[in-house]
Structure formats: structure tokens, C-alpha cells
Amino acid sequence: MVTRAQLEAFSYGSERLKLIDQSRGIRNPRQLAATLSILSQPEGPYDDAETEDGLLRYAYRDGDPDGGDNRKLRRVAELGLPLVLLQGIAPGVFVPTFPVYVVADNPVGRFVEIALDENLRFLAGSAPTADTREYAERLTKLRLHQPVFRARVLMAYERACAICRLRHVDLLDAAHILSDAEGGQPVVPNGLSLCKIHHAAYDRGILGVRPDFVVEVRRDVLVEVDGPMLKHGIQDVHGWTLELPRRVVDRPDRDLLEQRWRTFTRP
Template sequence: MPSVPSDSELRAAAFEQVRRLQVTRDQITADDLKVGFFHNGTRYPLINPQRGIFKPQQMEALLSIRTVFPRAGNRVWYDDQRQVHRQIYNGEETVDYAFMGTDPRAAENRWLKAAMEQRTPIIYFLGTAPGRYEALQPAFIVDWDAQHARAKVAFSDGPPTSASAPTESLERRYALRLVKQRLHQSTFREAVIDAYKSRCALSGVPEPILLDAAHIIEDKNEKLGQPVVQNGIPLSKIHHAAFDAHLLGIDPDFRIHVAKRLLLQKDGPILEALKDLDGALLRLPPRAADRPDRDRLEQRFGLFKALG
């Protein structure tokens, strides 16, 4: 009769499966997660598709938590689905994770508490786009707040199955900085283009392959350059190049401006199409919360007026 695998054996197998996925994919998909992981020929799930906090029946302790990025038109379940990206890019030591409902005695919320008390390494599947995830492991529950119905999550840069929960501020910030670097490029383009329903915000071109996620404020600016949706605009390749060269500007009221030196030129239909944008309004995303940040636009528009 086969022996029952231990919690640590199953956890190691789950971490190894996620590591293999990360090696072969830019981002993990919902279909990848449905496959689960295997140990001694037996399949085990990585997540519960209906809930964000998951412990397999065969395990004693929490295995994974998940934050989804909702599809267009779908409701956002919890604030942390949007705020976690902002917290990461702001360089905080930890990120918030909402309880399942408001009852701290619910099973899922008790799993969070037990993981904190036992310093259990877990996997955080962070939604980066509809049906896409960045797997952050090992993650640790480092605080459990019944009053505000939320936990706090910290990350470690150590080996998934042997790392210990980080306790020092410097250690937590360093690990979070590594997470930030991983997320930067992989999530920014997906999030921006999805927010605008895969259309260029200037021309309306509907082909994602032809679109870039243009930064309003460049990413080396520590204060305003975070790769969040409000700092991005989906632009076709030619519009992105013109925007970066300050030949196109967008003011804080979302009005498009074309540099005078382009307006004075006459050289074919592509140039005329750019010139026709002068005075038009930016095509805004459906959600007001995803619109370009006016303060960032104002700063960028100042550069356009000076250089365009």
C-alpha cells in the first residue's frame, strides 16, 4: 500500500511544477493552473478556480493564494485585485490580501492565520491580465488582521521550500524589489492594452500585435514612473515613436497635440493621418480608474511644449 505523502513533499512538488512553468513561459495561464501538479503519479490541484485561498484536501497547510485580473466587464471582487500592483511598485514591505468575506472564522481565513503562525511558504499567483498570472514563490503571510479582514504578504528571495519568513525591513524591501523587476515588463503591457480593449488610444487600431504600452513618465522616474495602468497608453508603433520623440503630446484634459514641425510638413498619407490628430481627444478606457493620470500627463506635456 503506497505511503501517504507528507505536506512538505507535496509542497516541494507544487513549487517545482511552478518553477518549470516559469522556465518555459513568459506568464502562467489559467489553463496551466488547471493542470495542477503531480507527485508519484497522482495529480493534485494548485488552486481552487472559484476561490482565491487554497489548501488541497491532502495537505495540512495553505498552499496558494491568488489575485485575479478581471476580464473586461467583470466585477472586481476585492480591492486588493487592483491595489497589490500599486503596493509593489510603491516599494512597500508587504502587500495586502483580503479575507474571503468578512468572517475571520471562515475556513479560508483560518488557513491564512495558520500559515502566518507556522511561517509556511506558499505560492502567490498574482493576476497580471485576464487569465494570466505571475507566480511569486516563496511568499509568506506575515500579518493577519481580523478587524480589517485582511492579511499581509511578504516575499523572500530564498529557495521556495527552505526559505524562512523575512522579518527584517531591509530583507522584505529587497525581495519586493526583485518582485517589482519581474512584474515590470510582463504585466505593464498586458494591463494597459487590456484596459483599453486592445485598441490604440489615438488611432483606434484594434490589433494587439501592433500595439505598445507607452509610458507617460519613463520608468526610471522613481516617483511617477511606475508601470501602472494610469501611467500607460496603448499606442501603435508609429504613434508610440512619435509620442516618445515629443512629436505628439497629450494634455491633462486628454487632448492630442501635434508638433508644429509636423503640421508644416506635407509628405504622404501617414503624415497626414498624424496631423489629423491635432485637437482630437484621446480614446479613453471604459473604466474611469484606468484613465491616464492627469499629473503625469501635465508633466509629460510640459516636455512636449519644450521639445516638440
């Protein structure tokens, strides 16, 4: 994730080139012929939505479709240029995705459609098949939903492992309590900020988290004899309580923990 300050401090060569507009959801630098970045705000006033072909629909700005910001947005499609998609996840915090491509311009509906990678960009003109739909769906998860989920979960837990408090962001993941396949949603109450080792241990059933937020290590692992990683990294955390997010709404959902706990304790 990046902050507004970082996006504003960007420079190209010796020239300062802000990657985000001060107040608008689109960045059209004076010296460029086309749009550089667009901002997608899930709760914003503009109606951007994912289409069933796996494209992202981005609404024109108010006013003349050939004027102002809209002209440069539509120029991106004509020129075949890439642009940056910024997803706002909190005030002044964004998850960037780039490059993305404008593949269709609909002046009647007043929107453009955006492909999230090169493959979809070239597939966009042809009739979608079951395979391309599936690909698009996977891509949307991978490039849009997962990075946002990770950023939101890490932010809620103040960038620390909920079990061992490790604060090395490169070593942190957003773990799902209930997986995608089990119907788990990419939302913070279905997430836990865990370091790589605790994430893997949680996913492999080496440790579990009770609905009252207490960590338990699997019995056979608890009595195993091995080196310091097993001892300090795994066995020692038995009985610890999760370090929870400050905001109550961000805390793990007890019903989800309960469901997951039942899988862990299943003989």
C-alpha cells in the same frame, strides 16, 4: 492576464488541477500538502499589504491558525515550496506572479510574508540594508505593480493602440503619461495603451498628445522623407484623435496630458 476560466481549466499531466478556488482566496487542492495559489484583491476583505522590506503580507483566513486553509498555507513556509500569487484586477480577470515564496510565518499576527523572487527569499532572514530595500522596491514595481498597470490599461482600451488601433496584444504597451520619475502613478488615467512604435515615439518626443486628445507629430519629423513606416506609421497619424476607453474614469487625465504636452512643445 488570465481569466478564471483559464485558471480553472489548467491540468497537470492527465489530471485537472484548478489554479484558483471557486469562492475562496486561497487554493488548497485536496491532493497537495500545501497551498498552490493565493489571491490578492486590493479592495478585498483580507488585509494584504506590502511591508517596507519589500515583502507581501498575506493574512490568515478566519478561524483556527492550525486548521483548514491556514494549515496548508503555513505548510508552504515549512516545506519551502513556491506558490502562485494571483492579483485580481477585474471580475474574473487576474494577473499571475510566480513563483513566489512564503518566507515568514507569524501566528500571533496571523499572517505570512511572501517574497517576490529567489533573491529576496534568501535575503529575508537578514537585516535589510539600504541596498536590499532599494532592490525590493524595484522588484515590487517590476513584478507586482507594472503587470497590473499594463493589464488594467490594456483592458480599458480594449487591447488596442489608442493611436493606430493595432490589436496585437504582443505589440502593445501601457505607456505612462507622466513617468515614475516625474511622480506619475501606475493608474489607468496616467496610462495610454500604445503599440511599441507609438510608445517609443511618444517617449522620445517624436509625437505628442494634446490635452484635447489630438496627436501631433514633431514638425521636423513631419517633413522628413523616408520609407512607408515613417509615412504610414508616424506622419499619417498627425491630427488623429485618440481612441478613448469607454468608461469615463479610465480616460487620460487632462491635467497630466497638459503637463506632458508642455514638455513636448518645449523648444
